[in-house]
Amino acid sequence: MPTLSINGQSYFSDSPPDTPLLWVIREDLRLTGTKFGCGQGLCGSCTVHLNGQPVRSCQVKLGDVAADSLITTIEGLDPSDAHPVQQAWIEAQVPQCGYCQSGQIMQAAALLAVNPAPSEEQIVAHMNGNLCRCATYSRIVGAVQRAAQLMKEETNHA
Amino acid sequence: MLEKNTLESGTAVDAAARPGISRRDFLVRSSIIAGSGFLSIGLPGLVASTGAEAAIGTPAYTPAIWFTITPDGKTTMHIVKTEMGQHIGTGLAQVIAEELEVKWEDVRLDTPLESVENFNIYGLAYTVNSGSVTTEFDRIARAGAAGRMVLVEAGAKVLGANVADCHAESSRVYDKVSGRSVGYGEILQKVKFDRKFTYPDDLKSIVLKDKSQYKIIGKSVPALDIPSKTNGQAKYGIDVFLPNMAYGALVVPRTRYSSKVLSIDDSEAKKIPGFIKAVKIDDSMGKCTGWVVAVADKFPTAMKAAKALKVKWDAGPYANLSSADLLEQYKQLAKDEKAGAAWVLEGDVDKGFGEAEKVLEMEYTTDMVCHATMEPLNCTVQMTNGEWHVHVGTQSTSFARMTLTGYLSKVLKKKPEELKIFVHQYLVGGGFGGKQDYDDILAAAYCVKEIGRPVKLIHTRESNFATSFARTPTYHKVKAGIKDGELLAMNQDIVCGWMGARFGVGKKYGTDWLQQDSWDEKKQDIDQWSIGGSDHWYYMKNHRVRAWNHEPTTWAVQASALRTVSNSYNIFVVESSLDEVALAAGRDPLEFRLSMLNGKGGSRGIPNTGYPEGTRSDYYMDQLWISLPWGKDKAWVPYESATVGGALRLANCLRVAAGKAGYGSKKLPPNTGMGIAVTAAEERQSPTWVAGIAEVTVDPATGTFTINKLTIVMDPGTVVNPKNVEAQIRGSALWGASQIMSEKLTLKNGGFEQTNFHDYVPIRLAQVPEIDVTIIDSGHHPSGVGEPASTIVAPAVANAIFNAVGARVRHMPISAEAVMTAMKKA
Numbered sequence: 003m004p005t006l007s008i009n010g011q012s013y014f015s016d017s018p019p020d021t022p023l024l025w026v027i028r029e030d031l032r033l034t035g036t037k038f039g040c041g042q043g044l045c046g047s048c049t050v051h052l053n054g055q056p057v058r059s060c061q062v063k064l065g066d067v068a069a070d071s072l073i074t075t076i077e078g079l080d081p082s083d084a085h086p087v088q089q090a091w092i093e094a095q096v097p098q099c100g101y102c103q104s105g106q107i108m109q110a111a112a113l114l115a116v117n118p119a120p121s122e123e124q125i126v127a128h129m130n131g132n133l134c135r136c137a138t139y140s141r142i143v144g145a146v147q148r149a150a151q152l153m154k155e156e157t158n159h160a
Numbered sequence: 161m162l163e164k165n166t167l168e169s170g171t172a173v174d175a176a177a178r179p180g181i182s183r184r185d186f187l188v189r190s191s192i193i194a195g196s197g198f199l200s201i202g203l204p205g206l207v208a209s210t211g212a213e214a215a216i217g218t219p220a221y222t223p224a225i226w227f228t229i230t231p232d233g234k235t236t237m238h239i240v241k242t243e244m245g246q247h248i249g250t251g252l253a254q255v256i257a258e259e260l261e262v263k264w265e266d267v268r269l270d271t272p273l274e275s276v277e278n279f280n281i282y283g284l285a286y287t288v289n290s291g292s293v294t295t296e297f298d299r300i301a302r303a304g305a306a307g308r309m310v311l312v313e314a315g316a317k318v319l320g321a322n323v324a325d326c327h328a329e330s331s332r333v334y335d336k337v338s339g340r341s342v343g344y345g346e347i348l349q350k351v352k353f354d355r356k357f358t359y360p361d362d363l364k365s366i367v368l369k370d371k372s373q374y375k376i377i378g379k380s381v382p383a384l385d386i387p388s389k390t391n392g393q394a395k396y397g398i399d400v401f402l403p404n405m406a407y408g409a410l411v412v413p414r415t416r417y418s419s420k421v422l423s424i425d426d427s428e429a430k431k432i433p434g435f436i437k438a439v440k441i442d443d444s445m446g447k448c449t450g451w452v453v454a455v456a457d458k459f460p461t462a463m464k465a466a467k468a469l470k471v472k473w474d475a476g477p478y479a480n481l482s483s484a485d486l487l488e489q490y491k492q493l494a495k496d497e498k499a500g501a502a503w504v505l506e507g508d509v510d511k512g513f514g515e516a517e518k519v520l521e522m523e524y525t526t527d528m529v530c531h532a533t534m535e536p537l538n539c540t541v542q543m544t545n546g547e548w549h550v551h552v553g554t555q556s557t558s559f560a561r562m563t564l565t566g567y568l569s570k571v572l573k574k575k576p577e578e579l580k581i582f583v584h585q586y587l588v589g590g591g592f593g594g595k596q597d598y599d600d601i602l603a604a605a606y607c608v609k610e611i612g613r614p615v616k617l618i619h620t621r622e623s624n625f626a627t628s629f630a631r632t633p634t635y636h637k638v639k640a641g642i643k644d645g646e647l648l649a650m651n652q653d654i655v656c657g658w659m660g661a662r663f664g665v666g667k668k669y670g671t672d673w674l675q676q677d678s679w680d681e682k683k684q685d686i687d688q689w690s691i692g693g694s695d696h697w698y699y700m701k702n703h704r705v706r707a708w709n710h711e712p713t714t715w716a717v718q719a720s721a722l723r724t725v726s727n728s729y730n731i732f733v734v735e736s737s738l739d740e741v742a743l744a745a746g747r748d749p750l751e752f753r754l755s756m757l758n759g760k761g762g763s764r765g766i767p768n769t770g771y772p773e774g775t776r777s778d779y780y781m782d783q784l785w786i787s788l789p790w791g792k793d794k795a796w797v798p799y800e801s802a803t804v805g806g807a808l809r810l811a812n813c814l815r816v817a818a819g820k821a822g823y824g825s826k827k828l829p830p831n832t833g834m835g836i837a838v839t840a841a842e843e844r845q846s847p848t849w850v851a852g853i854a855e856v857t858v859d860p861a862t863g864t865f866t867i868n869k870l871t872i873v874m875d876p877g878t879v880v881n882p883k884n885v886e887a888q889i890r891g892s893a894l895w896g897a898s899q900i901m902s903e904k905l906t907l908k909n910g911g912f913e914q915t916n917f918h919d920y921v922p923i924r925l926a927q928v929p930e931i932d933v934t935i936i937d938s939g940h941h942p943s944g945v946g947e948p949a950s951t952i953v954a955p956a957v958a959n960a961i962f963n964a965v966g967a968r969v970r971h972m973p974i975s976a977e978a979v980m981t982a983m984k985k986a
Contacts, residue, residue: 017458017460018460021458021460022460025458025459025460029407029458029459030458032401033392034392034395034398034399035391035392035393035394036392037396037398037534037535037589038398038536038618039534039535039536039621040621040916040917041620041621041622041916042621042916042917042918044916044917044918045534045917047534075392076391076392077391077392077393079391083387083390083391088390088391091386091390092382092386092387092390095382095383095386095883095884095887096386096390097245097385097386097389097390098245098246098247098887098891099244099245099533099534099535099587099588099589099590099591100245100385100386100388100389100394100587100589101396101533101534101535101589101590102534103389103390104392107390126925126926127926129925130924130925130926131924132925133534133917133922133924134534135532135533135534135590135592135895135922136245136590136891137890137891137892137893137894137895137898137923137928138887138891139894139923139924139925139928140890140894140928140931141887141890142925143925
């Protein structure tokens with residue numbers, strides 16, 4: 003039975019190996035912050051981190067997740083729900099209906115983890131795969147920039 | 161809108177007829193339970209009739225009221241409106257908190273359960289038409305003020321002070337003589353009160369705050385629903401789990417509507433471990449036609465089984481219908497001019513054309529679009545101890561309950577009153593008008609009946625597209641007569657599928673909601689939600705709009721309301737064609753518009769004292785009771801109509817937009833143009849004044865266009881939460897941009913061709929232009945902000961494309977090919 007490490011906890015799933023990771027996370031393990039949007043990797047609502055990389059969990063099969071993989075979902079992004087991206091998202095009041103926002107936040111956090119000071123073009127290119135029907139887009143770029151600033155301040159204070 | 165099924169269900173009719181009649185008095189009451197009191201505001205007639213006294217005595221849940229203050233000083237606002245991205249709970253709570261004088265930090269929100277009992281208390285739970293703040297503002301403000309008045313009186317008693325010396329602030333009552341104060345929580349524990357405010361006398365005596373006294377209204381307080389939307393804790397309908405729950409996945413029928421299942425072969429599905437049953441949904445009420453649901457222990461298994469099921473259908477009467485056929489049929493319909501129903505009829509249009517020096521004739525068309533909410537439609541149904549519990553995020557828990565009541569009463573052969581149905585509301589992952597149909601609830605309930613377990617039905621993106629409730633395609637003929645540089649007469653003919661019939665709205669179905677009689681002798685029914693927007697606010701001496709209903713469209717594409725409803729296509733046509741007229745008349749589009757936004761005639765707005773009888777383009781609000789500010793007796797008008805000021809407010813928005821965009825003064829790069837559009841969506845009765853200017857660059861080699869900048873100016877009256885209003889304007893503007901750029905749904909052989917976000921293409925981050933938003937807080941009664949800005953972007957962009965490269969595209973959306981073709985004609 004495959005064992006999964008998610009947000010620092012180990013889980014197992016009895017789903018068949020061809021089951022998309024998304025449904026294991028959401029329905030088997032009930033970590034419902036990760037959302038189903040399209041099932042085809044077209045919208046980004048189901049974005050999680052697999053070994054630090056942002057992936058569309060609807061496109062990852064359970065059987066393809068290597069035994070030593072570390073998975074992070076929105077619930078595990080920060081122990082106090084205060085990751086700089088989360089702080090910036092609240093500060094800028096980004097979410098409207100909010101359904102795509104877990105995916106947006108996970109996508110943004112993955113960018114800042116490897117590029118602490120992205121340009122506007124880099125942010126747009128990195129975030130362009132994440133759909134938002136409420137079109138909260140005009141606050142997203144600014145919020146990512148603000149999160150980068152918060153991260154810098156945290157580093158300076160550390 | 162009332163569902164036809166609902167009407168048939170008996171109890172629902174009576175219940176639906178009641179709102180707005182007897183829920184005007186307020187009751188302010190406190191209860192002392194085990195030494196702790198709390199205050200609630202309710203509706204006495206209804207409270208008495210439903211025996212809610214007992215309910216009030218339970219501190220944990222108080223359904224009979226709009227808000228509850230508990231002895232710990234916390235105030236919980238009971239929000240009936242759906243939370244679907246507009247942060248409506250926060251906005252409404254701001255209005256109550258302002259008048260109630262509670263500390264904002266002490267405010268909490270909850271959502272009442274939908275049941276027959278609660279419906280009789282709260283009225284219809286229906287979030288639509290960008291109308292929540294417009295319709296609720298006055299009465300919740302008065303409810304808050306009534307609560308404050310009673311608390312001040314009680315607080316004076318506790319302090320041993322004169323009421324006249326006391327005032328409330330930040331959840332405390334202060335005595336200015338002694339300087340002492342007492343908190344609301346303490347007052348509730350010491351004083352018991354039971355006070356009724358009657359309609360209209362006592363309500364009239366409640367003096368609402370002047371705008372200058374506002375402390376919470378007008379502030380961008382952070383939305384209370386946002387933090388949980390950043391950490392995965394927000395709960396949507398799709399996040400529901402019930403013990404022993406099974407999952408359902410839909411087998412997509414052969415056609416969007418009216419397929420009939422002939423046979424189901426489940427031999428392959430049965431080989432899949434976890435597959436439970438292929439349920440053929442009872443579609444005898446004309447809902448869920450041809451639906452088969454694969455039920456399994458897990459959702460991925462249900463999806464696999466749905467693919468493995470071999471279903472044969474009779475594809476029904478629309479099996480050969482495609483988008484091109486619809487357009488052809490629309491053109492044929494419009495040829496019989498006498499059959500059109502006059503929706504606007506001012507002056508003598510034909511005489512005007514006879515006197516004109518120049519007559520322009522234009523044909524416009526628009527494609528279908530769909531809601532494609534990020535959260536696919538889903539719902540979870542449970543039957544336990546004879547009670548049906550529906551867990552869903554919906555725009556109307558009331559209609560969900562009523563529709564299911566009608567359906568189950570037929571399916572189970574029970575009387576409606578024998579059914580106990582409860583609807584539990586969740587956050588909605590995008591509504592846009594797309595979550596006011598209940599097919600999924602009926603199907604899930606039917607599966608529950610068949611397998612005896614709770615069922616969670618989830619649409620895949622593909623089945624969600626296949627069962628879309630589409631915005632109707634439209635065909636328009638516009639004719640304009642020009643003399644001496646003036647528009648002498650204008651006629652717009654509109655053919656489309658009216659949505660009313662599908663919702664059971666219209667005289668034919670026994671209700672006049674949202675219907676107008678035509679102004680011609682025939683007095684035909686006209687579906688306001690399908691034709692509105694063409695009744696714009698420009699003053700035109702001779703103006704006519706005629707409408708034709710293509711009913712096969714209504715059923716074949718399940719025509720429905722989509723953000724701004726008919727304004728989306730009608731404003732596109734009106735505002736595009738006015739630029740064509742201005743050009744032909746030798747006028748500048750800005751100056752031409754301002755000259756007609758003069759506040760004369762039908763564009764003058766409605767005085768506060770009610771509607772003048774018998775004028776043609778002034779409508780009575782009585783029909784649209786969801787926006788009704790006064791009783792049908794018109795004994796007392798508690799607040800002014802949103803139409804006050806009329807087109808003059810729209811003209812002001814346009815002046816500001818022109819100035820901010822640099823219209824006529826900014827030097828533009830090559831192949832770049834600015835285009836103007838204005839709107840007063842949502843309805844004629846509830847206008848929000850908006851002007852927009854788009855700056856667009858066209859690549860003349862390919863016809864592709866880029867929106868560089870949108871300048872948007874809105875006067876929505878009183879602004880409750882500016883940052884939130886700005887978010888709604890930006891989001892809706894981009895919704896409009898998405899519709900003119902790329903969103904397109906087409907019908908082929910009775911089914912929608914698009915299946916997912918690769919072939920149905922909404923706007924993405926990289927396409928977002930600069931948006932300059934200006935909000936004019938004019939202090940008038942607030943009107944809706946969630947939709948109107950979306951209507952002006954499409955025509956503003958079309959006009960900008962023309963001004964950039966001379967290409968007039970009379971179709972929405974605008975493709976690069978269409979721009980190229982139009983450039984060649986220019």
